[in-house]
Amino acid sequence: MSNSLTKSDFAAKISAAKKKIEENLEELNKLDAATGDGDHGTSIKRVIEAADTAAQGDASFKDMLTNVGMAVMSVGVGSAGPLIGSFFMGMGDAVDSEELDAAQVAAMFHAGVAGLQKYSKAQIGDKTMMDAILPAVEAMDGKVDIPVLFSAAAEAAASGAEATRQMTAKFGRARNLGERTKGHMDAGARSFSLIFAAFAEA
Amino acid sequence: MSNSLTKSDFAAKISAAKKKIEENLEELNKLDAATGDGDHGTSIKRVIEAADTAAQGDASFKDMLTNVGMAVMSVGVGSAGPLIGSFFMGMGDAVDSEELDAAQVAAMFHAGVAGLQKYSKAQIGDKTMMDAILPAVEAMDGKVDIPVLFSAAAEAAASGAEATRQMTAKFGRARNLGERTKGHMDAGARSFSLIFAAFAEA
Amino acid sequence: MVMKKFLNDPNDLTPELLEGYCLAYPDKVKLVNDKIVMRANPKDESKVAVVTLGGAGHEPALSGYVGDGLLDASVVGDIFAAPPGPKVLEALKLLNRDAGILLIILNHQGDVLNGNMALDLAEREGIKVKSILTHEDIAPGTAAPIEDRRGLGGCIPLAKIAGAAADAGKSLDEVLEIAERFNNQMATLAVTMKTATAPQSGEYISSLPDDMMEIGMGQHGEGGGTGPQKIMTADETAETMVKKLAAAIDVKSGDQAMLIVNGSGATTLMEMFIVFRKAYKVLEEMGVKVAISRCEEMLTVQEAAGFQMFLGKVDDELLGYLQAPSNAPYWVTQ
Amino acid sequence: MVMKKFLNDPNDLTPELLEGYCLAYPDKVKLVNDKIVMRANPKDESKVAVVTLGGAGHEPALSGYVGDGLLDASVVGDIFAAPPGPKVLEALKLLNRDAGILLIILNHQGDVLNGNMALDLAEREGIKVKSILTHEDIAPGTAAPIEDRRGLGGCIPLAKIAGAAADAGKSLDEVLEIAERFNNQMATLAVTMKTATAPQSGEYISSLPDDMMEIGMGQHGEGGGTGPQKIMTADETAETMVKKLAAAIDVKSGDQAMLIVNGSGATTLMEMFIVFRKAYKVLEEMGVKVAISRCEEMLTVQEAAGFQMFLGKVDDELLGYLQAPSNAPYWVTQ
Numbered sequence A, B: 001m002s003n004s005l006t007k008s009d010f011a012a013k014i015s016a017a018k019k020k021i022e023e024n025l026e027e028l029n030k031l032d033a034a035t036g037d038g039d040h041g042t043s044i045k046r047v048i049e050a051a052d053t054a055a056q057g058d059a060s061f062k063d064m065l066t067n068v069g070m071a072v073m074s075v076g077v078g079s080a081g082p083l084i085g086s087f088f089m090g091m092g093d094a095v096d097s098e099e100l101d102a103a104q105v106a107a108m109f110h111a112g113v114a115g116l117q118k119y120s121k122a123q124i125g126d127k128t129m130m131d132a133i134l135p136a137v138e139a140m141d142g143k144v145d146i147p148v149l150f151s152a153a154a155e156a157a158a159s160g161a162e163a164t165r166q167m168t169a170k171f172g173r174a175r176n177l178g179e180r181t182k183g184h185m186d187a188g189a190r191s192f193s194l195i196f197a198a199f200a201e202a
Numbered sequence C, D: 001m002v003m004k005k006f007l008n009d010p011n012d013l014t015p016e017l018l019e020g021y022c023l024a025y026p027d028k029v030k031l032v033n034d035k036i037v038m039r040a041n042p043k044d045e046s047k048v049a050v051v052t053l054g055g056a057g058h059e060p061a062l063s064g065y066v067g068d069g070l071l072d073a074s075v076v077g078d079i080f081a082a083p084p085g086p087k088v089l090e091a092l093k094l095l096n097r098d099a100g101i102l103l104i105i106l107n108h109q110g111d112v113l114n115g116n117m118a119l120d121l122a123e124r125e126g127i128k129v130k131s132i133l134t135h136e137d138i139a140p141g142t143a144a145p146i147e148d149r150r151g152l153g154g155c156i157p158l159a160k161i162a163g164a165a166a167d168a169g170k171s172l173d174e175v176l177e178i179a180e181r182f183n184n185q186m187a188t189l190a191v192t193m194k195t196a197t198a199p200q201s202g203e204y205i206s207s208l209p210d211d212m213m214e215i216g217m218g219q220h221g222e223g224g225g226t227g228p229q230k231i232m233t234a235d236e237t238a239e240t241m242v243k244k245l246a247a248a249i250d251v252k253s254g255d256q257a258m259l260i261v262n263g264s265g266a267t268t269l270m271e272m273f274i275v276f277r278k279a280y281k282v283l284e285e286m287g288v289k290v291a292i293s294r295c296e297e298m299l300t301v302q303e304a305a306g307f308q309m310f311l312g313k314v315d316d317e318l319l320g321y322l323q324a325p326s327n328a329p330y331w332v333t334q
């Protein structure tokens, strides 16, 4: 992989993420069953499949991201749609060329976080997907090499997801279980550790 | 026991029947559960308790039987109420004195059967309480000694009930199960074998 | 095992449920003589009264259908047990009128015995009453003797028709004739997935293996069906059942029908809609017009999973009565 | 294990149930753009429209309450999942009018996120819409932050009030004010005895030991309650719950209230009547008048056993709207 990210590079990463999510579907449903309603695997699968389909067209990189965002929002899987949809929509705001260097990739992901935060108030430590996403995007800062950037993100997402085991859920359905959520990894965080891992591998 | 049957003799027999039914409540519910809805023990218990209460007053023998019949009919336990109620009501039709000899006792029970048959078309072999009642009442014919009359009735009721095991139900809820009722003793027949046994013992 | 039900003393089940019911809908129904549910606003005595009887435990049936345009009274027995004949007589006495009374009896032995006893007693007292026996279960086949064809949920639309005709001022003979017409062209078939617990004893009523269902079970879990079979899809179940029903009442292209999916208790309305959809489509393909329908719990069997599918052929007059205004707690039509 | 449900392909659940529903009540509701249930006879555009959104799997809620005098539309998501914001926007566009639209959102994160997104998008398109958030669950206590107080079945009587006020010609601000008044004086508490199976996966949603029940569980079987406790009698359960509800909305002697016992699925109407009876009596002792009530399955959780008890304080105006004529399939008032 060259040291730039094009639309088709990113589309390939999304495809890889889709494959990885599909492979781990059962585990994700089980994680959500422990603290929520047991559908997160199915939901995230539908989200990432919608993203993958929307990423295929011949729109510009920017428009591709907006399309992916809208497609994800329209999936209709409860919270995951609007949250992850606004993440991709947000990314689109920061992209204006067809080839990004490492700093631009990091900026794209930061813009995604900004989009997501319009809808979610969850912070690090609240036991949500944020616990994987926020450290992953932080870890991209200052990287010059794109593969290194994605590996760092994947590593940070993985340990962020791991850390959710010790946390008490503050958002989503799991919030109602309070202390009883301790000891279980958050399903959404696990999804994003898988997604960032796929981004790094593809 | 003398060789005549008074109202209080018969009331004592009803009390004995009540005791016997109460002792065998579970078995009767279980028998009905196999071929019906599992409530026959509870139903016949309520029937015989109502009969016992109604038998206590100081009415004439004839009126006592009518009162018992009406009380049983008013119990509200599905089929058992009207069937057994009309059995006692029918008995009342045949009684006109306060002391009956063996032939009059047999006549009283035959009149009971006639009352019952106004409402039930069940015959011997149809796997109902008739399979205990009809042979029991037949067995009373020609007896001169009242204890002998009741022993003969009890014996006939017992073997009549036993014989229902081989039968296919033709009446009541059990009818719907058809062939599947074979192998189970009929609950109503078992009740009357217990009742006639108590009549013989008291 | 502890029953998973909200109950107090099992002996008080029926009085408590009736009291709660009448407290919930006091503008529509009232409880008289412990076990008789009557309209809160009785109709004019010049009109025929329509009465039914049956055991409790099937809520909302039968008492849920007492109200303007529907039943005048329902005489309630204990759980799954017919009320005693003398209690039915009390209701007939309360509603005694020159116009007469129609007594709807469902074909279950207890109901028939006690209903007939009440009719005998009423006749002796000079009460004008006629009866109609519903027996629309087609599980044993339409050629089966009447004793084998149980009265299932079809008594409810039949009561709606009789109630509307009576409220419209028809004579007793006319009400009976109209109700009999419907009685002869209606059919019900039940299917069960999970049996229920008898609320007094906590015992399971019958049972079904985990992967089995049974078509044709009675509404107390008693048999009568085709025996346990592997669970089918909603579409297969609906198609199998509606075809049998259509054949039984001989509906043909151009006919109008009423279609009801009546839930037994635990089966969700979601499933009932899915079943209804297929049954409707099968009828549509046959050219039969579903002119009126209901999808809800009408006559339940405690927490059994399953439903009764009902199909009745209707003409414009019957349809008019089915669509006429009514104000029973569980069947309100504007 | 095979699920004891009548289903076809689990992926088709929602479209099939919606199609079945609209086929069963074609004179009242119709399906638009796949997932929007609208009145078959739309009301005059001069009147405020009332819309809600929510996942399927809770039938008859929410779509069962679309009809004259009640909702104008319900936007339906997949089983237990909020519909996407863009789909909600479609409904708002279809009902766009100068009089404005009231969007009722139940406080569940998915509904809130997608509802808010639709509101954002609608604002950009110049659609006049305001929203109201129901959050009447008192399981976490009334002092708990709003995020913790879920929107349960109370959205249905609230929709009845908003729908009746809108149909009566009230302005958007007036409808909102009236609905908010009720919103601030209503409370719901749920109790669960048996959890349900998710119909897509066949998995049990949560679980409860054989001799346990839980007060305060959410309507998807998620927790939030006081934890499992030994099964209480119907009277104890009713008394415990109604007292908490009465305290939460501070009803006092002389007040009028609406009381609902809303079954979760497998709990029988028999049990609900018994529970209602005791709750009514406790209120009566407090001097609170139950001015209107319902006992039925309104917002279910598949075949879960349990119920939601709802208590709302009403004044004559609110009571008038609750009693006003309506013709939704699952809430008909003459």
Ligand SMILES: Nc1ncnc2c1ncn2[C@@H]1O[C@H](COP(=O)(O)OP(=O)(O)O)[C@@H](O)[C@H]1O
Pocket: A032, A036, A037, A038, A039, A040, A041, A043, A044, A077, A078, A079, A080, A083, A119, A120, A121, A122, A127, A128, A129, A130, A171, A172, A173, A186, A187, A188, A189, D109, D110
């Ligand atoms: N407000 C939130 N912000 C960020 N992530 C959230 C939020 N609420 C929930 N999540 C994430 O969503 C996951 C659950 O997703 P999913 O099961 O698809 O949605 P639902 O809760 O609608 O069933 C949780 O594990 C958590 O990571």
Ligand SMILES: Nc1ncnc2c1ncn2[C@@H]1O[C@H](COP(=O)(O)OP(=O)(O)O)[C@@H](O)[C@H]1O
Pocket: B032, B036, B037, B038, B039, B040, B041, B043, B044, B077, B078, B079, B080, B083, B119, B120, B121, B122, B127, B128, B129, B130, B171, B172, B173, B186, B187, B188, B189, C109, C110
């Ligand atoms: N038509 C009938 N004639 C005589 N006995 C009958 C008839 N129908 C049913 N029985 C008897 O009644 C018994 C069942 O009684 P019970 O369980 O109390 O009534 P139910 O069927 O209403 O639950 C049967 O075992 C049978 O002996």
Ligand SMILES: [Mg+2]
Pocket: A032, A036, A037, A038, A039, A040, A173
């Ligand atoms: Mg989930």
Ligand SMILES: [Mg+2]
Pocket: B032, B036, B037, B038, B039, B040, B173
């Ligand atoms: Mg029985």
Ligand SMILES: [Mg+2]
Pocket: C265, C266, C267, C297, D265, D266, D267, D297
């Ligand atoms: Mg139910």
Ligand SMILES: [Mg+2]
Pocket: A037, A039, A040, A077, A078, D080, D081
């Ligand atoms: Mg979900």
